[in-house]
Amino acid sequence: MLDPKTIRSDAGLIASALRKKKFELDVTRLAELDSQRKILQTDTEALQNERNQRSKSIGKAKAAGEDVSEILQSMEGIKSELDTKKEHLNLLQKELGDYLLTVPNVPSESVPEGADESDNKEIARWGTPKTFGFAARDHAELGEALEQGLDFEAATKITGSRFAVMTGRTAQLHRALIQFMLDTHTLKHGYTEVNVPYLVNAESLMGTGQLPKFEADLFKLRGDQEYYLIPTAEVPVTNLVRDQIIDADLLPLKFACHSPCFRSEAGSYGKDTKGMIRQHQFEKVELVQAVRPQDSDSALEELTANAETILQLLELPYRKVILCGGDTSFSAAKTYDLEVWLPSQDCYREISSCSSFADFQARRMQARWRNPETGKPELLHTINGSGLAVGRTLVAILENGQLEDGSIQIPKVLQAYMNGIELLV
RNA sequence: GGAGGGGUGGCAGAGCGGUUGAAUGCACUGGUCUUGAAAACCAGCGAGGGUGAAAGCCCUCCGAGAGUUCGAAUCUCUCCUCCUCCGCCA
Numbered sequence: 257m258l259d260p261k262t263i264r265s266d267a268g269l270i271a272s273a274l275r276k277k278k279f280e281l282d283v284t285r286l287a288e289l290d291s292q293r294k295i296l297q298t299d300t301e302a303l304q305n306e307r308n309q310r311s312k313s314i315g316k317a318k319a320a321g322e323d324v325s326e327i328l329q330s331m332e333g334i335k336s337e338l339d340t341k342k343e344h345l346n347l348l349q350k351e352l353g354d355y356l357l358t359v360p361n362v363p364s365e366s367v368p369e370g371a372d373e374s375d376n377k378e379i380a381r382w383g384t385p386k387t388f389g390f391a392a393r394d395h396a397e398l399g400e401a402l403e404q405g406l407d408f409e410a411a412t413k414i415t416g417s418r419f420a421v422m423t424g425r426t427a428q429l430h431r432a433l434i435q436f437m438l439d440t441h442t443l444k445h446g447y448t449e450v451n452v453p454y455l456v457n458a459e460s461l462m463g464t465g466q467l468p469k470f471e472a473d474l475f476k477l478r479g480d481q482e483y484y485l486i487p488t489a490e491v492p493v494t495n496l497v498r499d500q501i502i503d504a505d506l507l508p509l510k511f512a513c514h515s516p517c518f519r520s521e522a523g524s525y526g527k528d529t530k531g532m533i534r535q536h537q538f539e540k541v542e543l544v545q546a547v548r549p550q551d552s553d554s555a556l557e558e559l560t561a562n563a564e565t566i567l568q569l570l571e572l573p574y575r576k577v578i579l580c581g582g583d584t585s586f587s588a589a590k591t592y593d594l595e596v597w598l599p600s601q602d603c604y605r606e607i608s609s610c611s612s613f614a615d616f617q618a619r620r621m622q623a624r625w626r627n628p629e630t631g632k633p634e635l636l637h638t639i640n641g642s643g644l645a646v647g648r649t650l651v652a653i654l655e656n657g658q659l660e661d662g663s664i665q666i667p668k669v670l671q672a673y674m675n676g677i678e679l680l681v
Numbered sequence: 682g683g684a685g686g687g688g689u690g691g692c693a694g695a696g697c698g699g700u701u702g703a704a705u706g707c708a709c710u711g712g713u714c715u716u717g718a719a720a721a722c723c724a725g726c727g728a729g730g731g732u733g734a735a736a737g738c739c740c741u742c743c744g745a746g747a748g749u750u751c752g753a754a755u756c757u758c759u760c761c762u763c764c765u766c767c768g769c770c771a
Contacts, residue, residue, distance in 0.1 A: 297731060301740045308740090311752040315699030324751085331751045501691075501728095622729090626691090631710075633728080 257356055257619045264290055273362045276369060276581030281359065289352050296348060300341045307334050357462075358469055361616040363581050364590040370580025376593070377580065382564070383573030385597045386656060393662070394600035395654040396531035401662050402426060402680060406532065417529070418521060418536045420647075425680050429653070429666065430539070432673035433646050434514050437541040437566055441643055445562045447512035447543060452492035454515060455483040460495040463621035465587030465613075472522045475536075485518035489542035490640045497546050498621035501633045507625055508547040508555060512643070515540065531651065533605065538647040545639040546623065549615065552637035556612040560592045563608045563643040570667045572652050573597040575604050589614045594644075596652040607648045610641025 263270055263286065271281040310331055317324045368377050399406030404424025411419035422430055441447040455477065461467040461484060466474060475485040486492060493513050502509065516539050528534035543562060547555045560576070567574045579591040588611035595604035615635040618624070624633040657665040657680075664680035671678055 294731085297740085301731065304741085305739060307751075311750095312700060314751055318699075328751060335751080503691090631726085 257616060258359055258362065259615075259619065260352075260356060263356070263359070270362060274360065276363045276367060277360050277584060278371065278582045279360050282355075286352075286355070289348065289355075293345070293348050293352060296341065296345045300338070300345050303334065303338045303341060307331070307338060310334075354468075357620075360586045361465075361589050361613060363584050363588075364612070364614075366578070367584055367590055368578065368580045371582040372580075373583050375580040376577045376583055379576045379578055379592070381573075381575040382568060383571065383597070385573050385599065388599065388658075388660075390660045392599035392655065393658060394531060394598075395651040398654045398658055398662060398664065399426065399531075402664070405680075408531075416536075418534065420532045420535060425674075425677070426650075428674060429670070429680065430646060430650050432670050433649050433653075434539065434541060435673050436569075436670055437643060437646070438512055438514055440566060440569065441512040441541070441543060441562060445510075445512075445565070447510040447562075450493060450496070450511045450513045452489065452496075452513060452515065454486050454492075454518075456486055456491050456495070458482060458484070460491050460498070463498050463623075464491050464494050464617050465620065466491065469586060473520055475518045475520055486515060487519050488517050488642075489513040489515035489540065490544060493542060493544040494546075494617060494623075494638055494640065495621060497618075497623040497636060497638075500623060502546065502623075502625040502636065504548075504625055504628050507636075508545050508551060511544045513542050513544070514646075515542065532647050533651060535647060538645065540645045541643050543610075543641050543643040546618075546625075546636045547639065548625065549634070549637050552612050552614060552639060555637070555639045556590065556592070556610060559639050559641050559643075560594070560610040563594055563610060563641050566644050566649075567594065567596065567607070569669045570649070570653065572649075572656055572667075574607065585611070587611075587613050587616050589616065592641075596648070597656065598652065599655050599658075605648070607652065608642040608644045610639070612637065612639045 258270065263281075267281065267283045267286060271283050274281050310327055314324050314327050317327065368375065370376065396406065396408065400408070402425075405422070405426045407421040407423060408419075410421040414421070438449055442449050458467055461474070466487060474487055477483045477485070492515075493511050496511070497509065516537055518537055519535075521534060521536060524534060532538070543559050545555050545559055564574070564576070574594055574596045577593050577595060579588075579593060584591050591609060591611040593606050594608040594610070596607040597603075598605050614637055617638045618635040623636045623638070625636050626632070627634045653667060654664055657667070659665065659679075666674055666678055666680060
């Protein structure tokens with residue numbers, strides 16, 4: 257959520273910044289609602305003051321043994337008037353608040369203009385895509401051919417489309433990736449590993465920005481409890497700081513978390529239907545930081561570099577792009593995507609998305625720190641990114657490590673996690 | 682699942698329906714004292730919002746929501762949550 261004060265005083269500026277995200281801020285409606293709000297709120301509070309004063313004087317008069325019937329009589333009209341005004345005010349503030357919850361975050365100045373994915377700007381490339389002396393096969397074909405590999409049919413039988421079963425060595429490789437990523441981030445990058453609930457309440461999703469706008473993307477439980485399956489560990493992990501005032505010397509907070517992620521993928525019918533690029537359930541190691549506002553730019557750079565380290569150690573060619581305004585998500589101020597090379601598709605595909613949110617999530621969550629300079633609680637900045645998406649990393653390893661006979665070379669850093677084996681056959 | 686007891690400021694912990702946004706202690710900040718520190722003493726110290734150029738003034742908040750009342754931290758109801766005991770269970 258944006259600062260209601262700023263949106264009021266600088267509506268024009270915010271509106272033009274939001275145009276970069278292809279969002280049209282309804283300045284007129286906002287101004288109208290707010291001027292109504294202002295009148296009604298001042299009125300209501302004045303009336304409340306009146307009531308408080310008189311009630312107090314009743315107390316005093318009673319204590320002094322005086323007759324209170326006259327004051328009591330003067331109170332008669334106030335109550336109903338106050339009730340009406342309060343009701344109106346509540347409605348108005350709800351309308352205003354509901355609207356503000358649907359306004360996206362302002363993109364950072366460094367975010368390029370653009371409408372969609374095709375306008376994202378490449379910033380860097382690492383590694384050289386390997387050329388194969390044979391026709392490179394895609395991961396689904398490779399995985400299904402392995403003796404202990406991928407089984408999409410079984411998953412469809414058990415559940416439905418967009419799920420996968422991994423068996424034997426392939427399941428182990430998947431697990432090895434998780435271990436390797438967590439070890440790297442905790443031992444080398446200074447993150448604290450956390451293990452969190454995979455079911456969350458609506459408040460948490462409101463805090464990180466998935467609700468109220470993106471309910472359709474989520475799996476919601478039926479039954480007594482209104483819980484949702486997490487679409488990313490970002491939700492439970494970032495919400496660790498919800499309603500907290502963090503001590504300045506505990507910052508920055510850096511968490512690494514492995515979790516499954518559940519996405520309904522509504523509206524993506526027909527996209528990436530083959531294989532395990534786009535699943536209803538996948539696993540991810542997520543990096544989350546909560547930092548002082550002045551540190552958030554450098555924290556995004558650091559976190560992105562932390563994710564890149566994984567790709568580099570796995571020797572997977574990738575590129576880094578900055579998302580243009582139109583492609584930057586609702587809550588984000590700035591996003592870098594890391595895209596890994598997939599030989600079968602002859603292009604780079606997203607494997608990590610690293611974003612800074614400025615105080616957008618923090619304001620929704622009331623996540624604060626105590627600034628020693630002012631002594632006051634102030635909003636934190638939050639940053640998160642995948643480090644990395646495990647399923648897609650597996651895909652990349654299968655495709656980039658394939659040999660002509662269909663066996664797969666296991667990256668050196670993973671061999672220790674795989675009982676020393678070098679080849680998946 | 683059953684029975685009982687709690688949820689109050691950063692923490693601990695008082696609080697009769699009425700000048701209580703809340704005693705007290707700890708922590709924290711500033712000051713006095715000291716060569717310095719500690720101790721002692723003095724003072725300050727919750728959050729959100731409105732209005733205002735500012736000082737200030739006002740509103741709201743004692744787990745959440747509803748209710749009773751002129752007036753609710755205090756009374757009633759619902760829900761959430763924590764603890765103890767019993768049952769069940771990986």
